[in-house]
Amino acid sequence: MISTTKRNTVRALLVFAIGAALLAPLSASAQTKVVGGPLTNLDPAGGKIHLAFSNFPTTPANVGLYVLECLNNVVAGKTGASCDSAHQLWVSNSPGASATPNGDIAITVVGTVAGTECGTSNCSIFITFDHTNPADRSEDQLIPISFAAGTSAPVLPKDVITATVEGKTLSPSSPGSLAYRTPTFISASAQSGSTVTFGSSTPDCTVAAGVLTALKGTGACDITVSVAATEKTQATTAHYPFLLSPGVQTIKTPKKTLKVGKTFLLSSFSNFGEKVVATNATPKICSIKGSVLKGLKKGTCTIALSAAGQTDLWAAIKVKTSIKVS
Amino acid sequence: MRFRIISTIISVALVVTCLGSSLSATAASTAKSVKGSHGEILSATPTLMKTSGLIKVTGAHFDETVGIYLAYCVVPKKGQVPTPCGGGINKAGVGTSSYWISSNPPPYGDGLAEEFKPGGRFSKNLQVSLKIGKFDCRKVVCAVTVRADHTREGDRSVDLFVPITFSK
Numbered sequence: 001m002i003s004t005t006k007r008n009t010v011r012a013l014l015v016f017a018i019g020a021a022l023l024a025p026l027s028a029s030a031q032t033k034v035v036g037g038p039l040t041n042l043d044p045a046g047g048k049i050h051l052a053f054s055n056f057p058t059t060p061a062n063v064g065l066y067v068l069e070c071l072n073n074v075v076a077g078k079t080g081a082s083c084d085s086a087h088q089l090w091v092s093n094s095p096g097a098s099a100t101p102n103g104d105i106a107i108t109v110v111g112t113v114a115g116t117e118c119g120t121s122n123c124s125i126f127i128t129f130d131h132t133n134p135a136d137r138s139e140d141q142l143i144p145i146s147f148a149a150g151t152s153a154p155v156l157p158k159d160v161i162t163a164t165v166e167g168k169t170l171s172p173s174s175p176g177s178l179a180y181r182t183p184t185f186i187s188a189s190a191q192s193g194s195t196v197t198f199g200s201s202t203p204d205c206t207v208a209a210g211v212l213t214a215l216k217g218t219g220a221c222d223i224t225v226s227v228a229a230t231e232k233t234q235a236t237t238a239h240y241p242f243l244l245s246p247g248v249q250t251i252k253t254p255k256k257t258l259k260v261g262k263t264f265l266l267s268s269f270s271n272f273g274e275k276v277v278a279t280n281a282t283p284k285i286c287s288i289k290g291s292v293l294k295g296l297k298k299g300t301c302t303i304a305l306s307a308a309g310q311t312d313l314w315a316a317i318k319v320k321t322s323i324k325v326s
Numbered sequence: 327m328r329f330r331i332i333s334t335i336i337s338v339a340l341v342v343t344c345l346g347s348s349l350s351a352t353a354a355s356t357a358k359s360v361k362g363s364h365g366e367i368l369s370a371t372p373t374l375m376k377t378s379g380l381i382k383v384t385g386a387h388f389d390e391t392v393g394i395y396l397a398y399c400v401v402p403k404k405g406q407v408p409t410p411c412g413g414g415i416n417k418a419g420v421g422t423s424s425y426w427i428s429s430n431p432p433p434y435g436d437g438l439a440e441e442f443k444p445g446g447r448f449s450k451n452l453q454v455s456l457k458i459g460k461f462d463c464r465k466v467v468c469a470v471t472v473r474a475d476h477t478r479e480g481d482r483s484v485d486l487f488v489p490i491t492f493s494k
Contacts, residue, residue, distance in 0.1 A: 204391050215430065
Protein backbone atom coordinates (compact mmCIF):
# COMPACT_ATOMS: atom_id res chain seq x y z
CA MET A 1 0.00 0.00 0.00
CA ILE A 2 2.72 2.39 1.08
CA SER A 3 4.91 1.35 -1.80
CA THR A 4 2.08 2.05 -4.30
CA THR A 5 1.71 5.54 -2.91
CA LYS A 6 5.45 5.99 -3.12
CA ARG A 7 5.46 4.73 -6.71
CA ASN A 8 2.66 7.14 -7.64
CA THR A 9 4.54 10.01 -6.06
CA VAL A 10 7.68 9.06 -7.96
CA ARG A 11 5.69 8.83 -11.18
CA ALA A 12 4.11 12.18 -10.51
CA LEU A 13 7.51 13.71 -9.83
CA LEU A 14 8.87 12.12 -12.98
CA VAL A 15 6.00 13.47 -15.09
CA PHE A 16 6.50 16.84 -13.49
CA ALA A 17 10.23 16.71 -14.22
CA ILE A 18 9.65 15.85 -17.88
CA GLY A 19 7.11 18.59 -18.16
CA ALA A 20 9.46 21.06 -16.53
CA ALA A 21 12.27 20.00 -18.85
CA LEU A 22 10.12 20.60 -21.91
CA LEU A 23 9.01 23.99 -20.68
CA ALA A 24 12.33 24.95 -19.20
CA PRO A 25 13.49 27.46 -21.82
CA LEU A 26 10.22 29.32 -21.51
CA SER A 27 8.01 30.53 -18.74
CA ALA A 28 5.55 27.90 -17.55
CA SER A 29 3.55 30.57 -15.82
CA ALA A 30 2.15 32.65 -18.69
CA GLN A 31 -1.21 33.91 -17.51
CA THR A 32 -2.70 34.23 -21.00
CA LYS A 33 -4.80 31.18 -21.84
CA VAL A 34 -4.92 30.27 -25.50
CA VAL A 35 -7.44 28.07 -27.30
CA GLY A 36 -7.98 27.52 -31.02
CA GLY A 37 -6.65 25.74 -34.04
CA PRO A 38 -6.02 23.89 -36.23
CA LEU A 39 -2.53 23.17 -34.93
CA THR A 40 -1.84 20.08 -37.03
CA ASN A 41 -1.93 19.09 -40.70
CA LEU A 42 -1.43 22.74 -41.67
CA ASP A 43 -1.00 23.89 -45.25
CA PRO A 44 2.72 24.66 -45.73
CA ALA A 45 1.87 27.17 -48.47
CA GLY A 46 0.10 29.46 -46.03
CA GLY A 47 -2.24 27.83 -43.50
CA LYS A 48 -4.33 29.85 -41.13
CA ILE A 49 -4.73 29.34 -37.36
CA HIS A 50 -7.50 31.03 -35.41
CA LEU A 51 -6.77 31.68 -31.75
CA ALA A 52 -8.80 33.14 -28.88
CA PHE A 53 -7.17 34.59 -25.77
CA SER A 54 -8.48 34.78 -22.24
CA ASN A 55 -6.96 36.09 -19.02
CA PHE A 56 -5.04 38.66 -21.11
CA PRO A 57 -2.38 40.53 -19.07
CA THR A 58 -3.36 44.02 -17.93
CA THR A 59 -0.16 45.13 -16.18
CA PRO A 60 1.71 47.23 -17.11
CA ALA A 61 -1.18 49.34 -18.40
CA ASN A 62 -2.05 48.88 -22.09
CA VAL A 63 0.42 46.04 -22.49
CA GLY A 64 0.01 43.78 -25.52
CA LEU A 65 1.38 40.55 -26.92
CA TYR A 66 3.14 39.60 -30.13
CA VAL A 67 2.02 36.37 -31.80
CA LEU A 68 4.31 34.89 -34.45
CA GLU A 69 5.52 31.64 -35.95
CA CYS A 70 9.01 30.63 -34.86
CA LEU A 71 11.40 27.73 -34.90
CA ASN A 72 11.20 25.84 -31.59
CA ASN A 73 14.68 27.00 -30.63
CA VAL A 74 13.64 30.65 -30.69
CA VAL A 75 15.54 32.71 -28.17
CA ALA A 76 13.20 35.03 -26.32
CA GLY A 77 13.93 38.63 -27.19
CA LYS A 78 15.77 37.65 -30.38
CA THR A 79 12.93 36.66 -32.65
CA GLY A 80 14.49 38.31 -35.69
CA ALA A 81 16.76 35.35 -36.48
CA SER A 82 14.34 32.44 -36.13
CA CYS A 83 10.79 33.68 -36.75
CA ASP A 84 8.46 34.70 -39.55
CA SER A 85 8.04 38.40 -38.84
CA ALA A 86 6.11 38.98 -42.08
CA HIS A 87 2.96 37.47 -40.55
CA GLN A 88 3.62 38.60 -36.99
CA LEU A 89 0.52 39.88 -35.18
CA TRP A 90 0.37 42.57 -32.50
CA VAL A 91 -2.50 41.86 -30.11
CA SER A 92 -3.35 44.92 -28.06
CA ASN A 93 -6.07 47.44 -27.27
CA SER A 94 -3.76 50.20 -28.53
CA PRO A 95 -4.51 51.92 -31.84
CA GLY A 96 -2.65 50.31 -34.72
CA ALA A 97 -2.72 46.79 -33.28
CA SER A 98 -3.43 43.96 -35.74
CA ALA A 99 -5.96 42.29 -33.41
CA THR A 100 -7.66 43.03 -30.10
CA PRO A 101 -7.29 40.69 -27.09
CA ASN A 102 -10.97 39.72 -27.23
CA GLY A 103 -11.16 39.31 -30.99
CA ASP A 104 -10.36 36.50 -33.41
CA ILE A 105 -6.59 36.25 -33.70
CA ALA A 106 -5.95 34.80 -37.15
CA ILE A 107 -2.32 34.10 -37.97
CA THR A 108 -0.97 32.86 -41.27
CA VAL A 109 1.69 30.19 -40.96
CA VAL A 110 4.25 29.05 -43.53
CA GLY A 111 6.03 25.70 -43.95
CA THR A 112 9.55 27.15 -43.90
CA VAL A 113 10.77 29.56 -41.24
CA ALA A 114 14.15 31.28 -41.44
CA GLY A 115 15.30 28.75 -44.02
CA THR A 116 14.31 25.68 -41.99
CA GLU A 117 11.53 23.28 -43.04
CA CYS A 118 8.96 23.12 -40.23
CA GLY A 119 7.64 19.63 -41.03
CA THR A 120 5.88 18.08 -38.09
CA SER A 121 8.12 19.07 -35.23
CA ASN A 122 10.27 22.14 -35.83
CA CYS A 123 7.93 25.09 -35.48
CA SER A 124 5.61 26.69 -32.94
CA ILE A 125 3.42 29.69 -32.41
CA PHE A 126 5.40 31.95 -30.11
CA ILE A 127 3.60 34.39 -27.81
CA THR A 128 5.54 37.11 -26.00
CA PHE A 129 5.08 40.57 -24.47
CA ASP A 130 5.07 43.44 -26.97
CA HIS A 131 7.41 46.45 -27.17
CA THR A 132 5.81 48.08 -24.14
CA ASN A 133 7.28 45.40 -21.88
CA PRO A 134 10.11 43.90 -23.93
CA ALA A 135 12.33 42.56 -21.15
CA ASP A 136 9.60 40.63 -19.31
CA ARG A 137 9.66 36.92 -20.24
CA SER A 138 6.76 35.84 -18.02
CA GLU A 139 4.22 35.70 -20.86
CA ASP A 140 6.46 33.73 -23.25
CA GLN A 141 4.86 30.53 -24.46
CA LEU A 142 5.31 28.15 -27.38
CA ILE A 143 2.44 26.24 -28.96
CA PRO A 144 3.80 23.45 -31.21
CA ILE A 145 2.31 23.18 -34.70
CA SER A 146 2.79 20.65 -37.50
CA PHE A 147 2.37 20.81 -41.24
CA ALA A 148 0.94 18.42 -43.81
CA ALA A 149 3.34 16.91 -46.32
CA GLY A 150 3.72 19.02 -49.42
CA THR A 151 5.81 21.78 -50.68
CA SER A 152 5.77 25.07 -48.99
CA ALA A 153 5.66 28.15 -51.14
CA PRO A 154 9.23 28.98 -52.04
CA VAL A 155 10.37 31.18 -49.22
CA LEU A 156 13.04 33.68 -49.98
CA PRO A 157 15.41 34.77 -47.26
CA LYS A 158 14.65 37.95 -45.39
CA ASP A 159 16.32 41.20 -46.22
CA VAL A 160 18.80 42.48 -43.65
CA ILE A 161 17.84 45.87 -42.27
CA THR A 162 20.25 48.07 -40.37
CA ALA A 163 18.93 51.15 -38.61
CA THR A 164 20.82 53.82 -36.72
CA VAL A 165 19.79 56.72 -34.53
CA GLU A 166 22.29 59.54 -34.10
CA GLY A 167 25.06 57.20 -35.28
CA LYS A 168 24.13 54.33 -32.93
CA THR A 169 22.92 51.03 -34.36
CA LEU A 170 19.45 50.09 -33.14
CA SER A 171 18.53 46.71 -31.75
CA PRO A 172 15.12 45.07 -32.20
CA SER A 173 15.38 43.57 -28.72
CA SER A 174 16.74 46.30 -26.46
CA PRO A 175 14.74 49.52 -26.53
CA GLY A 176 16.28 52.83 -27.48
CA SER A 177 15.34 56.02 -25.66
CA LEU A 178 13.51 59.03 -27.00
CA ALA A 179 12.72 62.29 -25.19
CA TYR A 180 9.48 64.24 -25.64
CA ARG A 181 9.65 66.60 -28.61
CA THR A 182 13.38 66.22 -29.07
CA PRO A 183 13.88 65.65 -32.81
CA THR A 184 16.06 62.59 -33.33
CA PHE A 185 17.48 61.56 -36.68
CA ILE A 186 16.94 57.98 -37.82
CA SER A 187 18.42 56.33 -40.86
CA ALA A 188 18.22 52.80 -42.19
CA SER A 189 19.36 50.70 -45.10
CA ALA A 190 18.60 47.27 -46.52
CA GLN A 191 21.18 44.77 -47.75
CA SER A 192 19.21 44.40 -51.01
CA GLY A 193 19.62 48.10 -51.66
CA SER A 194 15.81 48.59 -51.78
CA THR A 195 14.30 51.78 -50.46
CA VAL A 196 13.29 51.59 -46.80
CA THR A 197 10.12 53.13 -45.41
CA PHE A 198 9.65 54.20 -41.81
CA GLY A 199 6.51 53.90 -39.77
CA SER A 200 5.25 54.18 -36.22
CA SER A 201 2.91 51.49 -34.88
CA THR A 202 1.87 53.73 -32.01
CA PRO A 203 0.30 57.22 -32.12
CA ASP A 204 2.71 58.40 -29.40
CA CYS A 205 5.56 58.77 -31.92
CA THR A 206 5.91 60.01 -35.47
CA VAL A 207 8.53 59.50 -38.18
CA ALA A 208 8.69 62.04 -40.98
CA ALA A 209 11.54 62.88 -43.32
CA GLY A 210 13.98 60.83 -41.27
CA VAL A 211 13.13 62.55 -37.99
CA LEU A 212 11.71 60.66 -35.01
CA THR A 213 9.50 62.68 -32.67
CA ALA A 214 7.95 61.56 -29.38
CA LEU A 215 4.60 63.20 -28.60
CA LYS A 216 4.57 61.92 -25.01
CA GLY A 217 7.10 61.78 -22.22
CA THR A 218 6.24 58.32 -20.88
CA GLY A 219 5.35 54.94 -22.34
CA ALA A 220 6.85 53.23 -25.36
CA CYS A 221 6.85 53.40 -29.13
CA ASP A 222 7.38 50.82 -31.83
CA ILE A 223 9.13 52.17 -34.92
CA THR A 224 9.06 50.00 -38.03
CA VAL A 225 11.43 49.90 -40.96
CA SER A 226 10.09 48.06 -44.00
CA VAL A 227 11.47 47.05 -47.38
CA ALA A 228 9.50 45.62 -50.29
CA ALA A 229 10.24 42.17 -51.67
CA THR A 230 12.95 41.84 -54.29
CA GLU A 231 13.80 38.94 -56.62
CA LYS A 232 16.13 37.53 -53.99
CA THR A 233 14.50 38.56 -50.69
CA GLN A 234 11.06 38.58 -49.16
CA ALA A 235 9.31 41.71 -47.92
CA THR A 236 10.81 42.45 -44.51
CA THR A 237 9.83 44.60 -41.58
CA ALA A 238 12.04 45.29 -38.59
CA HIS A 239 10.58 46.56 -35.31
CA TYR A 240 12.55 48.88 -33.04
CA PRO A 241 11.20 49.64 -29.57
CA PHE A 242 11.79 52.98 -27.86
CA LEU A 243 11.09 53.99 -24.27
CA LEU A 244 9.92 57.58 -23.91
CA SER A 245 11.26 60.06 -21.40
CA PRO A 246 10.31 63.65 -20.55
CA GLY A 247 11.73 66.43 -22.74
CA VAL A 248 14.19 69.06 -21.61
CA GLN A 249 12.60 72.46 -21.15
CA THR A 250 14.82 75.41 -22.02
CA ILE A 251 14.55 79.18 -21.72
CA LYS A 252 16.62 81.35 -24.00
CA THR A 253 19.10 83.20 -21.79
CA PRO A 254 19.28 86.95 -22.29
CA LYS A 255 22.38 88.80 -23.44
CA LYS A 256 25.03 89.52 -20.86
CA THR A 257 25.41 93.29 -21.00
CA LEU A 258 23.07 96.26 -20.76
CA LYS A 259 23.63 100.02 -20.69
CA VAL A 260 22.08 102.16 -17.93
CA GLY A 261 18.71 103.49 -19.11
CA LYS A 262 18.42 100.93 -21.93
CA THR A 263 16.02 97.95 -22.11
CA PHE A 264 15.71 94.58 -23.76
CA LEU A 265 13.07 91.87 -23.96
CA LEU A 266 13.37 88.67 -21.96
CA SER A 267 11.92 85.45 -23.45
CA SER A 268 8.22 85.25 -22.63
CA PHE A 269 7.89 81.54 -23.40
CA SER A 270 10.03 78.41 -23.02
CA ASN A 271 10.76 76.06 -25.92
CA PHE A 272 7.55 74.15 -24.97
CA GLY A 273 5.42 77.31 -24.84
CA GLU A 274 5.27 77.59 -21.03
CA LYS A 275 4.97 81.15 -19.75
CA VAL A 276 8.28 82.43 -18.36
CA VAL A 277 8.16 84.18 -14.99
CA ALA A 278 11.07 86.53 -14.26
CA THR A 279 12.15 87.48 -10.74
CA ASN A 280 14.67 90.14 -9.85
CA ALA A 281 17.21 89.77 -7.02
CA THR A 282 18.78 93.18 -7.62
CA PRO A 283 15.95 95.73 -7.94
CA LYS A 284 18.37 98.63 -7.47
CA ILE A 285 20.50 97.64 -10.46
CA CYS A 286 17.76 96.66 -12.88
CA SER A 287 13.98 96.50 -13.16
CA ILE A 288 11.59 94.00 -14.78
CA LYS A 289 8.18 95.04 -16.07
CA GLY A 290 6.35 92.26 -17.84
CA SER A 291 9.20 90.87 -19.91
CA VAL A 292 11.10 94.15 -20.31
CA LEU A 293 14.40 94.35 -18.47
CA LYS A 294 15.80 97.85 -17.84
CA GLY A 295 19.25 98.84 -16.57
CA LEU A 296 18.94 101.32 -13.67
CA LYS A 297 22.52 101.81 -12.49
CA LYS A 298 25.96 100.29 -12.91
CA GLY A 299 26.46 96.88 -11.30
CA THR A 300 25.49 93.24 -11.70
CA CYS A 301 21.82 92.57 -12.35
CA THR A 302 20.83 89.10 -11.11
CA ILE A 303 17.55 87.62 -12.30
CA ALA A 304 15.88 84.21 -12.36
CA LEU A 305 13.70 82.94 -15.20
CA SER A 306 11.38 80.06 -14.45
CA ALA A 307 8.71 78.06 -16.27
CA ALA A 308 6.28 75.44 -14.97
CA GLY A 309 6.50 71.71 -15.67
CA GLN A 310 3.89 69.40 -17.15
CA THR A 311 3.37 65.95 -15.66
CA ASP A 312 5.01 63.25 -17.80
CA LEU A 313 6.06 65.75 -20.50
CA TRP A 314 8.73 68.05 -19.09
CA ALA A 315 10.09 69.24 -15.75
CA ALA A 316 9.87 72.77 -14.40
CA ILE A 317 12.94 74.89 -15.00
CA LYS A 318 14.60 77.81 -13.22
CA VAL A 319 17.57 79.59 -14.77
CA LYS A 320 19.60 82.11 -12.82
CA THR A 321 21.56 84.58 -14.86
CA SER A 322 23.41 87.82 -14.37
CA ILE A 323 23.71 90.80 -16.68
CA LYS A 324 26.40 93.44 -16.41
CA VAL A 325 24.86 96.91 -16.36
CA SER A 326 27.35 99.55 -17.47
CA MET B 327 -23.58 116.94 -53.78
CA ARG B 328 -26.03 115.91 -51.14
CA PHE B 329 -25.36 112.28 -52.09
CA ARG B 330 -21.65 112.79 -51.47
CA ILE B 331 -22.32 114.26 -48.03
CA ILE B 332 -24.55 111.36 -47.11
CA SER B 333 -22.02 108.84 -48.37
CA THR B 334 -19.30 110.61 -46.34
CA ILE B 335 -21.44 110.38 -43.25
CA ILE B 336 -22.00 106.71 -43.93
CA SER B 337 -18.27 106.11 -44.38
CA VAL B 338 -17.50 107.94 -41.15
CA ALA B 339 -20.17 105.92 -39.39
CA LEU B 340 -18.64 102.74 -40.82
CA VAL B 341 -15.16 103.75 -39.68
CA VAL B 342 -16.50 104.44 -36.21
CA THR B 343 -18.27 101.07 -36.16
CA CYS B 344 -15.07 99.35 -37.29
CA LEU B 345 -13.05 101.14 -34.64
CA GLY B 346 -15.66 100.13 -32.11
CA SER B 347 -15.43 96.47 -33.07
CA SER B 348 -11.64 96.50 -33.23
CA LEU B 349 -11.64 98.03 -29.77
CA SER B 350 -13.94 95.34 -28.48
CA ALA B 351 -11.60 92.85 -30.17
CA THR B 352 -8.75 93.95 -27.96
CA ALA B 353 -10.81 94.27 -24.79
CA ALA B 354 -9.77 91.51 -22.41
CA SER B 355 -13.33 91.16 -21.18
CA THR B 356 -14.42 89.37 -24.34
CA ALA B 357 -11.58 86.85 -24.29
CA LYS B 358 -12.80 83.48 -23.03
CA SER B 359 -11.08 80.22 -22.16
CA VAL B 360 -12.29 76.74 -21.33
CA LYS B 361 -10.29 73.94 -19.77
CA GLY B 362 -10.73 70.33 -20.89
CA SER B 363 -10.66 67.19 -18.79
CA HIS B 364 -7.02 66.46 -19.71
CA GLY B 365 -5.84 69.98 -18.76
CA GLU B 366 -5.99 71.37 -22.30
CA ILE B 367 -6.99 75.01 -22.67
CA LEU B 368 -8.95 76.51 -25.59
CA SER B 369 -9.09 80.33 -25.76
CA ALA B 370 -10.86 82.66 -28.18
CA THR B 371 -10.89 86.43 -28.53
CA PRO B 372 -13.12 88.33 -29.06
CA THR B 373 -16.15 86.26 -28.18
CA LEU B 374 -18.59 89.18 -28.39
CA MET B 375 -19.17 90.04 -32.05
CA LYS B 376 -21.35 92.51 -33.90
CA THR B 377 -21.25 90.55 -37.12
CA SER B 378 -19.38 87.77 -38.90
CA GLY B 379 -15.60 88.02 -38.85
CA LEU B 380 -12.24 86.49 -38.01
CA ILE B 381 -11.33 85.84 -34.40
CA LYS B 382 -8.13 84.57 -32.81
CA VAL B 383 -8.21 81.07 -31.35
CA THR B 384 -5.36 79.53 -29.38
CA GLY B 385 -4.84 76.18 -27.72
CA ALA B 386 -2.32 74.94 -25.18
CA HIS B 387 -1.51 71.69 -23.37
CA PHE B 388 -3.51 69.58 -25.84
CA ASP B 389 -2.70 65.87 -26.05
CA GLU B 390 -0.47 65.82 -29.13
CA THR B 391 -1.29 62.19 -29.86
CA VAL B 392 -4.96 63.01 -30.51
CA GLY B 393 -5.71 64.81 -33.79
CA ILE B 394 -8.46 67.45 -33.62
CA TYR B 395 -10.75 69.54 -35.79
CA LEU B 396 -11.08 73.21 -34.91
CA ALA B 397 -14.31 74.66 -36.31
CA TYR B 398 -17.26 76.95 -35.64
CA CYS B 399 -20.35 74.90 -34.84
CA VAL B 400 -23.83 74.98 -33.34
CA VAL B 401 -23.43 73.63 -29.79
CA PRO B 402 -25.17 70.23 -29.65
CA LYS B 403 -26.89 68.55 -26.72
CA LYS B 404 -24.39 67.14 -24.23
CA GLY B 405 -22.70 64.04 -25.60
CA GLN B 406 -23.88 64.60 -29.18
CA VAL B 407 -21.70 65.19 -32.25
CA PRO B 408 -21.15 68.93 -32.83
CA THR B 409 -23.12 69.73 -35.99
CA PRO B 410 -23.72 71.63 -38.19
CA CYS B 411 -20.42 73.49 -38.49
CA GLY B 412 -19.51 76.48 -40.61
CA GLY B 413 -17.62 75.44 -43.73
CA GLY B 414 -17.82 71.71 -42.96
CA ILE B 415 -14.70 69.59 -42.66
CA ASN B 416 -11.68 71.25 -44.19
CA LYS B 417 -10.48 68.52 -46.55
CA ALA B 418 -8.56 70.80 -48.88
CA GLY B 419 -6.53 72.28 -46.03
CA VAL B 420 -7.26 75.85 -47.12
CA GLY B 421 -9.62 78.52 -45.79
CA THR B 422 -10.33 79.86 -42.33
CA SER B 423 -13.60 78.20 -41.36
CA SER B 424 -12.08 74.99 -40.01
CA TYR B 425 -8.69 73.45 -39.34
CA TRP B 426 -7.34 69.92 -38.97
CA ILE B 427 -4.58 69.82 -36.37
CA SER B 428 -2.76 66.52 -35.93
CA SER B 429 0.84 65.52 -35.32
CA ASN B 430 0.25 61.93 -36.43
CA PRO B 431 -2.30 62.00 -39.28
CA PRO B 432 -2.92 58.97 -41.50
CA PRO B 433 -0.65 59.00 -44.61
CA TYR B 434 -3.22 60.88 -46.72
CA GLY B 435 -3.29 63.66 -44.10
CA ASP B 436 0.35 64.61 -44.70
CA GLY B 437 0.34 68.19 -45.90
CA LEU B 438 -3.34 68.67 -44.99
CA ALA B 439 -3.22 68.40 -41.25
CA GLU B 440 -1.11 70.86 -39.36
CA GLU B 441 1.10 69.73 -36.50
CA PHE B 442 0.71 70.84 -32.92
CA LYS B 443 3.49 73.11 -31.75
CA PRO B 444 5.56 71.67 -28.85
CA GLY B 445 3.51 71.77 -25.66
CA GLY B 446 0.29 70.88 -27.51
CA ARG B 447 -0.22 74.41 -28.82
CA PHE B 448 -1.85 76.01 -31.86
CA SER B 449 -2.88 79.52 -32.89
CA LYS B 450 -5.42 80.15 -35.66
CA ASN B 451 -7.64 82.85 -37.13
CA LEU B 452 -11.10 81.33 -37.32
CA GLN B 453 -14.07 82.62 -39.33
CA VAL B 454 -17.22 82.97 -37.20
CA SER B 455 -20.55 83.96 -38.69
CA LEU B 456 -24.01 85.14 -37.72
CA LYS B 457 -25.52 82.11 -39.38
CA ILE B 458 -24.48 78.48 -39.72
CA GLY B 459 -26.63 77.10 -42.53
CA LYS B 460 -30.20 77.89 -41.48
CA PHE B 461 -29.26 78.38 -37.82
CA ASP B 462 -29.20 81.95 -36.49
CA CYS B 463 -26.45 82.29 -33.89
CA ARG B 464 -28.44 85.02 -32.13
CA LYS B 465 -31.10 82.41 -31.36
CA VAL B 466 -29.03 79.24 -30.87
CA VAL B 467 -25.62 78.94 -29.23
CA CYS B 468 -22.75 78.81 -31.70
CA ALA B 469 -19.24 78.15 -30.48
CA VAL B 470 -15.60 77.75 -31.37
CA THR B 471 -15.47 73.96 -31.28
CA VAL B 472 -12.73 71.41 -30.85
CA ARG B 473 -13.45 67.72 -31.47
CA ALA B 474 -11.35 64.61 -32.06
CA ASP B 475 -10.67 64.02 -35.76
CA HIS B 476 -12.22 61.22 -37.80
CA THR B 477 -9.57 58.73 -36.67
CA ARG B 478 -11.41 58.77 -33.33
CA GLU B 479 -14.96 59.08 -34.61
CA GLY B 480 -17.36 58.90 -31.68
CA ASP B 481 -14.81 59.98 -29.06
CA ARG B 482 -16.58 62.84 -27.29
CA SER B 483 -14.01 63.14 -24.48
CA VAL B 484 -12.05 65.94 -26.14
CA ASP B 485 -15.01 68.12 -27.22
CA LEU B 486 -14.58 71.75 -26.13
CA PHE B 487 -16.78 74.78 -26.79
CA VAL B 488 -16.17 78.53 -26.44
CA PRO B 489 -19.53 80.21 -27.18
CA ILE B 490 -19.60 83.31 -29.41
CA THR B 491 -22.25 85.97 -28.67
CA PHE B 492 -23.59 88.45 -31.21
CA SER B 493 -24.74 91.82 -29.93
CA LYS B 494 -28.24 92.75 -31.09
